[in-house]
Amino acid sequence: MLKQMEKRTTKERILEEAEKQFIELGIAGTQMKDIALAVNLNRRTLYRYFPTKDELAFEIEMIVMKQIDEYLSLKLNDISNETGYEKVVRYFDNVSFDDIKDLLKFTAEFDRYFQDEYPTPQLEKSFVRSLDPQKDQLYQYISEGIADGSIRDDISADDLFHFISQDFFALFQRLILREKHLKNEYCDQVDFQELFKKILLSGIRKN
Secondary structure, three states, X not given: OHHHXXXXXXXXXXXXXXXXXXXXXXXXXXOHHHHHHHOOOOHHHHHHHOOOHHHHHHHHHHHHHHHHHHHHHOOOOOOOOOOHHHHHHHHHHOOOOOOOHHHHHHHHHHHHHOOOOOOOHHHHHHHHXXXXXXXXXXXXXXXXXXXXXXXXXXXOHHHHHHHHHHHHHHHHHHHHHOHHHHOOOOOOOOOHHHHHHHHHHHHHXXX
16 A cells, blocks of 8 residues: 555656656657656656656646646636526636646647657547546536527537637647747737637627
């Protein structure tokens, strides 16, 4: 039992340090030896927990996505009497990409870095399971809105959710990665976040 506790604690330390280094240095710029050194382990011990950097990065991506979900869900209280559409409005009222900029930046690099096979079949199952839309708060609100008539019903909840979530990540990842350049490319006066919300909400609302 003590060994299990020790392993779990060591794994948590590795993940905490890996998340820090991946976000600060990027996946390509982070070395396993530096993670091992920071948590006072030799590389052989580190590789017993995570045989490759790719496997460790996948674990961090799942943690980061969970942190983003928790951030988006944090302030949504006392909305039980609202329609599904009103809940979606409240959901996006809480979104500020500045608050999760580092997390979104990591997801952008993760998407570029991993374009081929998953590192292991086990990680593939865990990763896909972590993305289950039916566990997502936004998906639930969209489904409620279709059911109560406040959100258009000519598009399924699955399609609406995936379209919105993929567009959200694609847009804000690009804004974060090219933030300095966009200011000099005729986009300095555009409030992308407000426009995204306005266009999205008008598009899904049932007239």
